[in-house]
Amino acid sequence: MLTSNDIVTLWEAALSKNYWHKAILLLAAAHPTIAMNEFSLLSIGQRNTKLFRFRDSLFGSDIEAHSQCPKCAEKVEFQLDSQVICDPNVPVWDGGERSIDIDNHQIICRPPTCYDLEMIAPYLEVEDEEGAAYALMKACVFQWLVDGVYTPIDAMPISLVEQVSQHIKTLDPHSEIVCRLACPECEHSWGEPFDIANFLWHEIDNKAQIILSEVQLLARAFGWWEGDILSLSDVRRKYYIEQLHE
Incomplete structure (x- = not known):
């Protein structure tokens, strides 16, 4: 107190x-x-x-x-x-790596941290939400496999980035209160x-x-x-x- x-x-x-x-x-x-x-x-x-x-x-x-x-x-x-x-x-994500499977994609990632949010703040200040999403994805995603083949993370389409973001929010339920x-x-x-x-x-x-x-x-x-x-x-x-x- x-x-x-x-x-x-x-x-x-x-x-x-x-x-x-x-x-x-x-x-x-x-x-x-x-x-x-x-x-x-x-x-x-x-x-x-x-x-x-x-x-x-x-x-x-x-x-x-x-x-x-x-x-x-x-x-x-x-x-x-x-x-x-x-x-x-309700348990929260402790920060360890998780595997997210979306169709033929496998993404190994961790949850965003307070530091990550500070890192993407410049994008949000100019309302560049797509830039913020990509920057956050690059910070949190370690591996991306398509049909078992390692694929450069930079090549991930924004539609998949958004799906990964939604899965992360599901795994870390208190990260976004709506x-x-x-x-x-x-x-x-x-x-x-x-x-x-x-x-x-x-x-x-x-x-x-x-x-x-x-x-x-x-x-x-x-x-x-x-x-x-x-x-x-x-x-x-x-x-x-x-x-x-x-």
Whole structure:
């Protein structure tokens, strides 16, 4: 469980980092005894599972989120249970090599890791999804056999790359969480990806800003030092703030 000071320290360290580094810093905060470079080697399913369990310890398993209907732009609010969408009893891919058979193709591969996602970030920034898919495939596929004959991985067609990607997601079920949503206004339904790393960061960001606002308020009112205020529990800090409004 993080203290208020821990949350503010984490927020300060991650604020200027890119998406991928934010996720690593969140993992490091959840597991302070593990070397940070080890998190880069986690499969995406392993990463997401750890982040869900970290969020459970901070905010509980209930999740309130919102999206926008892609058809009519109506705001759609929805609730999730982290224990359901990321069931801790479902095994995740540990990163070892697996064989995927698609028709006459045999592909030996491993799951994408946090490092791989950072590596393909430049492609995604310019919306080059095909380039990102090929770069990820080259990083994760070790061998490609067609009818038992070794074939250069660079020659793999994009249609097969996409099929391999779908098989990998099946083998690493927590690597991509998709929520089925329906618009209450136009009844359109769609699949909404839920990114726990991004969602948790926004919660940490919001919590840290609330804490710092309370620090500023109490420091002005009582002349207390920041460290003394941050050492207070949420309950005690809230009590003193309520007393200011009486």
